[in-house]
Amino acid sequence: MSNEIEAIKDPGLPAHVHREADTDPKAEKRAERQVAILFGISAVGTLLLIFSYVFIPQDLFIFVPVMGDQNAHQLGLGLGMAISLFFIGMGAIHWAKTLMPDTEVVAHRHEFRSPDNEREDFVKTVKERAGTVGMGRRSLIKKSLGAALGLSALSPLLLLRDLGPLPGKELEKTSWKTGTRLVTDPGDRPILASDLEVGAVAQVLPAVAEGSHRALSDIGKDAVLLIRLRPGDFQLTPEKLAMTHDGIIAFSKICSHMGCAVALYEQQTKHLLCPCHQSTFDVTRGAKVIFGPAARPLPQLDITVDAEGYLVARSAFSEPVGPSFWERNSQ
């Protein structure tokens, strides 16, 4: 602080101003009544809550201006509870503000730092006590204790090992194999190439044996989108073009960014859009990323038709589907 310049003086705590209720018995009575009224309103709220719980059926809807159709049971319970709680609070605060002491009180602070002699004493004590253990001299004990403590920390880690299996090649595999039929989701019906008109999209899954159960973990990797364009619309390499069938192209539906379902298809632009972070994929160019944070195109599934004319996978996905991971070979 600059000491040469004289600062403006602290005038000290302003004098206490009395409230009306402190001096006027009538005002005091009035305040008391106001507090009681507030508590009374709260009680009415509780009554509303009880009434709504017991008498208003759970499926009764009423029209409330501004809010539209509202569930009367839910609204009655909520408003009743809100009133009953809010006005207890208002009552208490009004009571404190009008009738409880409002003189400001001054209390003193003390510095937290201990006096120097106590600090010295403390350091001395610690040194003395530590000296009796001889930690400094007994380095063998010190080192072995350190090692033992460190090692013992491994046990909780080890004990958590059975939380789950090792990933192995799990992230790289899907249920699609050579000849797996594409079936509609929902419905589980096989699909003829002619079922799909130009411009149409369909979500498909690999066919499973009748009555067998599809785990969500499988759907999370297997979901595929079929889109039919005019064969001339594609701008693909010959290999990628060979993976389509008659204008029908199949992509993994699991976003290559963070795995959301890429669900929005814009017919006009032939773009697929992921609603999670808006990565946008151009269908005509093999789901190349044209916008957003995704760094890889959606993997393309090689499809053809079987003897009966139903769409099938010609082979499994040639790369892992979904978000990236360390072991993924993306070159």
Add this chain to the structure above:
Amino acid sequence: MTNVEKKLGSVANYVDERTGAAAWMKKNLTKVFPDHWSFMLGEVCLYSFVILLLSGTFLTFWFDPSQREVTYEGSYAPLQGLKMSAAYASTLHISFEVRGGLLMRQIHHWAAIIFMAAIVGHLLRVFFTGAFRKPREFNWILGVGLLTLGIVEGFLGYSLPDDLLSGTGIRIAEAIIQALPVVGSYLAFFAFDGAFPGEAFIPRIFTVHVLLLPGAFLALITIHLMLVWYQKHTQFPGPGRTEKNVVGYPLMPTYMAKAGGFFFIVFGVIAFLSAVASINPIWLYGPYTPGQISAGSQPDWYMGWLDGLVRMAPPIETHAFGHTISWNILIPGLIVPGILFTGMALYPFIESWFTGDKREHHLLDRPRNAPNRTALGVMSLTFMMVSLINGGNDIIATHFDLTINQIMWGTRFGIFILPPIAFVITKRLCLSLQRADRDLVLHGTETGRLLRLPHGEFVEVHAPISPEKAWTLTSHEQLPALELTETDARGVRRPGAIKNKLRARMSKAHAVSVPKVSADDLKQIEHH
């Protein structure tokens, strides 16, 4: 003595004879609490936490934390016959069959939102007033910890019902874990007991949500409040308020009644919101399945900034030696938030390093009197706001007739450009406010009354301000910048010259101010 007084007396006697608590209790019941509206933000945090405990416990009585597949047969017709997880089915049961269940779900969710908003508001209050300075650095760090835990707890909470929206959130969390170099896929498989989504995750996060984290909250909040109690509350500068005292109302009865009443008000307001404003209507989203998604997926607001950062990240991955590193996930999902939160936690130490101020502070700063700090705070807030806006880019696009493309590119540039601009503007604004304070003390307030001088000129009459006000506007200290020389006394360059230079520059920036009015200045004016 009234009957009640007699009874209270004998209870006090009973307790004191067994614990010797009388002296301690007397001291604490007369403890003084300063009053200011912004001190209520911390209270809102505490009260909404209590409300979360109460409403959450209610929900556990019916909620079934299981991903076992069931067929829905409840009263909500549109979903009847659908296959779904028991978690989702039981949340529908709470919403439609348990009387008051939907209200409790809404109260729980609204309380979570207000809890997080109050934490952020409280943190800002503490930051902008410099309440984090010595001796309160521990409590600042505890606060940053509580904020972080709150974000995690809230995320786990809205993941529990296993609807289409929350499942999508879990999917993204899994992708972040999976993106960690080297250990990612292992951690993901451990967390999910195999491939996503599996059947283990919801039961596991349920334990974390209702036991582990609430326990951690209780412990941290207790320490936080014990420290506030022990160190005594800070106070704003004003007449009679010094570094050595604390001025306010005694705990019993005034503060107790106000604080107790305020708990009911917070609960009442949350109940009111829950009654009239629908939140997370999970029955509209449907059960989770990885092959589907609801358009316009939005997390709760306290996750929104993170989502916004992820959305604006550039599409960069490194592919080398048969491995993949997803910078597009790691940078916005882990690295940037990590830097932000670490910087925030360490800020008290950083500031005292460059001001060289190691003294205790119990009087708060008015934000304008610490222009650099205030500007830094507004800069960080701007960063968060830009991210948050991008987190809602799809919603904003439809509301304001913009394309997502425009918002995305706007925020990609904005995140770099706007925060520094905000810094400069805020700093200037603070200095102008200081100047305005100076003028006010020197020349008083404008009265609007015009006075005609003998030679015809009109002047406005200024009324001097009260001594109390003058003191409030001038009692802050204005520390000079540290004098850090690059060379020591013998002309030898000091080690760590770059560090020193940085420190000197920050110190200088921090010390910029409009000189406050002194008593001498006032005397001079009087002579004119």
